[in-house]
Amino acid sequence: MKLFKTMALTLVCLLLGIVVAWQYNSVNANLVLAQYEKKNLSQLVEELLLERENNEKLKTRIEELQQEVAALKDDENMDMKYVEDLKKSVLMARVMAGLETVKGTGLVITVESGGQIRVRASHIQELLNELKASDVQAISVNDERIVATSEVREAGDYIMINGRQLVPPYTIKAIGDPDKMERSLNLMGGVLAKYQVYEFNVGLEKNENVVIPGVRDDGTVIRTDKLTPVVP
Numbered sequence: 001m002k003l004f005k006t007m008a009l010t011l012v013c014l015l016l017g018i019v020v021a022w023q024y025n026s027v028n029a030n031l032v033l034a035q036y037e038k039k040n041l042s043q044l045v046e047e048l049l050l051e052r053e054n055n056e057k058l059k060t061r062i063e064e065l066q067q068e069v070a071a072l073k074d075d076e077n078m079d080m081k082y083v084e085d086l087k088k089s090v091l092m093a094r095v096m097a098g099l100e101t102v103k104g105t106g107l108v109i110t111v112e113s114g115g116q117i118r119v120r121a122s123h124i125q126e127l128l129n130e131l132k133a134s135d136v137q138a139i140s141v142n143d144e145r146i147v148a149t150s151e152v153r154e155a156g157d158y159i160m161i162n163g164r165q166l167v168p169p170y171t172i173k174a175i176g177d178p179d180k181m182e183r184s185l186n187l188m189g190g191v192l193a194k195y196q197v198y199e200f201n202v203g204l205e206k207n208e209n210v211v212i213p214g215v216r217d218d219g220t221v222i223r224t225d226k227l228t229p230v231v232p
Contacts, residue, residue, distance in 0.1 A: 107172075126191055
């Protein structure tokens, strides 16, 4: 499409040049003929009026061609804007899917065992659920991005997330309203209250520049090979 419009623009400009050159040659030829053939005054006046009429027609055609050139340029600019808007839409879709590294204000939470009870997958999952209920926009555990298909499960002495073994201390990063998330975690009988009973060591820090990496884009975490879009 872009190549076609470029060729069309070139053709219109070339046509403009031909029209202007033809107009100039036509006027110049008449002057030369008038000089050497010594035409009478009435003939010259008649030809001058005819030439003036032709010039007006050419002027009108030139204006039309110039408008066509401007329209082609506008179409090209619109195409460029469409491409830029499409790129932004694709990027936003990747951000929402968790495929892009993101940053923003939020919380950084560290959790590890401080007594006899080991931090288990269920403890981390409960914390993640509480954060999600607080309108969090992005979460990671030990830099493993949490997405819709992320699993949080036990694997021997480890916690598995996105198919990878994680070891303590567990660092949970969350982007969202830090005050709202903190209030949710500190509710009476809530997650942090239970962590105190379990004697977990917990650190909680508000941060204006929390960076959360994107999930691996190798098909091991987000799988779409069995999905077929339903076109309305």
